[in-house]
Amino acid sequence: MPPDATPVERTVVAIVAALHGWQGGPGVLVLDEPTARAPW
Secondary structure (H helix, E strand, O other), X not given: OOOOOOHHHHHHHHHHHXXXXXXXXXXXXXXXXXXXXXXX
């Protein structure tokens, strides 16, 4: 990740990294307070 990445960019990268390799199916994804700034 570039050193000048914004907090939003860092959050999105962390979420993508956490979901990498997930095959779907039942589960729960908890998005806590830091995701309030995410661009969606």
